[in-house]
Amino acid sequence: MSEAAGPVRLRANAIRVGYRGRDVLHDLTFAVPSYRFTALLGPNGSGKSTLLRALAGLTPLRAGEVTLDGLAIPMLSRRRLAEMISLLPQTPRAPDDLAVADLVAQGRYPHRRLFTPWSLQDQAICNDSMRLTDVDGLAARLLGRLSGGQRQRAWIAMTLAQSADILLLDEPTTYLDIAHQLDILDLLRRLVREQGKTIVAVLHDINHAARFADHICLLKEGRIVASGSPRDIIQPSHLREAFSIEATILHDPYDGVPVCVARK
Numbered sequence: 001m002s003e004a005a006g007p008v009r010l011r012a013n014a015i016r017v018g019y020r021g022r023d024v025l026h027d028l029t030f031a032v033p034s035y036r037f038t039a040l041l042g043p044n045g046s047g048k049s050t051l052l053r054a055l056a057g058l059t060p061l062r063a064g065e066v067t068l069d070g071l072a073i074p075m076l077s078r079r080r081l082a083e084m085i086s087l088l089p090q091t092p093r094a095p096d097d098l099a100v101a102d103l104v105a106q107g108r109y110p111h112r113r114l115f116t117p118w119s120l121q122d123q124a125i126c127n128d129s130m131r132l133t134d135v136d137g138l139a140a141r142l143l144g145r146l147s148g149g150q151r152q153r154a155w156i157a158m159t160l161a162q163s164a165d166i167l168l169l170d171e172p173t174t175y176l177d178i179a180h181q182l183d184i185l186d187l188l189r190r191l192v193r194e195q196g197k198t199i200v201a202v203l204h205d206i207n208h209a210a211r212f213a214d215h216i217c218l219l220k221e222g223r224i225v226a227s228g229s230p231r232d233i234i235q236p237s238h239l240r241e242a243f244s245i246e247a248t249i250l251h252d253p254y255d256g257v258p259v260c261v262a263r264k
């Protein structure tokens with residue numbers, strides 16, 4: 001169930017990850033579908049953030065390996081990895097007195113060389129990233145003076161400015177109002193369709209995953225319980241197994257997308 005049907009660039013092979021004495025991911029294998037938008041869903045504590053960090057090469061593995069284009073991640077330099085993979089963590093940190101434009105410019109660091117001046121291309125990419133995330137009007141504002149949602153969009157802009165092929169996003173819609181949630185999810189889908197990005201995003205909203213993702217990977221207690229298309233995964237049996245909920249699956253009369261109505 002965990003194998004992707006299409007091409008695969010990023011792959012976790014039987015990875016075991018833990019903190020102190022406890023394993024959190026148990027010999028988990030996951031082939032990230034390339035050029036697709038994958039949603040990671042699962043209950044709190046099921047290991048979604050841990051898996052995302054492991055895919056980004058930021059977590060020591062107790063067993064197994066993560067490979068990018070067939071190479072184990074430790075074989076790649078930090079710079080090379082950052083050119084290929086951009087991670088937006090769940091709670092990113094930056095000084096409150098940093099301006100939005102300066103945060104977004106940080107995204108360019110893997111592409112910059114010592115003594116190379118900031119280029120027009122760097123600036124154009126940052127401007128584009130801010131425009132796409134609707135923070136271009138906030139470029140001069142300090143992070144500490146933004147709302148939670150504005151700050152989250154600034155971080156997404158920084159993640160985009162990195163120009164990586166693979167984006168790993170931990171709860172990118174947190175703090176966003178419904179219109180901005182839909183904007184960001186639509187943007188992610190367009191980045192996949194129009195720019196050939198590969199995206200894995202931790203989402204908590206089953207219906208957003210059903211509507212926007214091409215692929216859903218359902219985690220429970222550090223294991224993948226189901227992985228496949230939204231239609232295959234948004235099923236009462238899978239949702240019961242992962243979340244212990246009773247779900248009724250309807251279909252949006254407008255476009256037929258599955259809609260989950262959940263009860264305990």
Ligand SMILES: Nc1ncnc2c1ncn2[C@@H]1O[C@H](COP(=O)(O)OP(=O)(O)OP(=O)(O)O)[C@@H](O)[C@H]1O
Pocket residue numbers: 019020024042043044045046047048049050051
């Ligand atoms: N730095 C850490 N030190 C110790 N335990 C940790 C650490 N980070 C995560 N854990 C534990 O690992 C397990 C998986 O956590 P993880 O954050 O990956 O889950 P998650 O599915 O992303 O959860 P959530 O939906 O709540 O964000 C949890 O039991 C958590 O308590």
